[in-house]
Amino acid sequence: MKSLIKTLLLGRAKAPAAALASAMVLTGCISPTAGPGGNYTQPIGGSPVTANPTPYSKGLVCMGHYARQSGVPAPRIAVGRILDYTGKADIEGGRRVTQGASLMAISAFAKSGARLVERFDTSVSELELKYANNKLIGEGADTQFRKITAGSIPGSDFYLVGGITELNYNIRSVGGEAFIGATNATDPKGTIGGKLFVINVGLDLRMVETETLEVVDVISYQKQIIGREVSFGIFDFANGNVFDVGVGGRAQEPIQLAIRSVIERATLEMMANLYGAPTADVCTLTEGAISSNSTTGDYRPARAPLEEYNGPVREEPRHGRF
Structure with a gap:
């Protein structure tokens, strides 16, 4: 009798241990010591x-081609600060x-073919200028140092500033939930529900002429954002077991x-004014003349003909070189 009880207790003790071991295997291979590559585990994913x-x-890209x-x-x-x-x-x-709206605007202007001058983060340039002014930056030989040349930094014609001014929660929402089941406690029952909700964001941006500080363009846009939620559940007794x-x-x-x-x-509308685009659909004007209209921006590689752009390569999920 004592041996039988001992066997049962050992069996019960092994069951949770086996379940725990199975759970650890399912979560991935993790070693308490670093492997040959220096890591405890490999991260999931690979997108x-x-x-x-x-x-x-x-x-925007069509506007630059035009x-x-x-x-x-x-x-x-x-591009200044868009806060x-x-x-x-x-x-x-x-x-x-996001706190990076200015960076998004810089990328948008680059797609449109604008010539960008850095004014957002000039900390490195200012430090380089300070070092050059103190003759601390050499140009190869010991007796040579970087010269500071007057007028070497191009100025801007216009600059963009503004801010994110709206974030409105739950402009409108709608939802419903239903419970279906018999009156008998052992019969299956189910629930189903769904919900839709809408919020929005808004921005106010202005284009300023640098020399005169005259505001030449102002745009206020908003965009609504939709969300949805769906749920389904079932509860049942079967063969003495509970299923939820x-x-x-x-x-x-x-x-x-x-x-x-x-x-x-907003950038598309502002650049259309600065370029004097004759139509809202500038892509029809450049159709056939340009081999590619990449959504990342078409940039001409160095020493390449004007017709060759590397936009399609930038769009490929898996680049051929990697």
């Missing part, structure tokens, strides 16, 4: 780097909207991508 376009990216094809000189643009003025923040997650299963899904249009879309739409 390639992809382009990050908006519905207006292609129009200007080059028509011989319209591209203005020099500087978050919504004041919305989570207690744990921090700011709700629930599945669901939740999806929301990315807030930061919506801000990028608003910025690219």
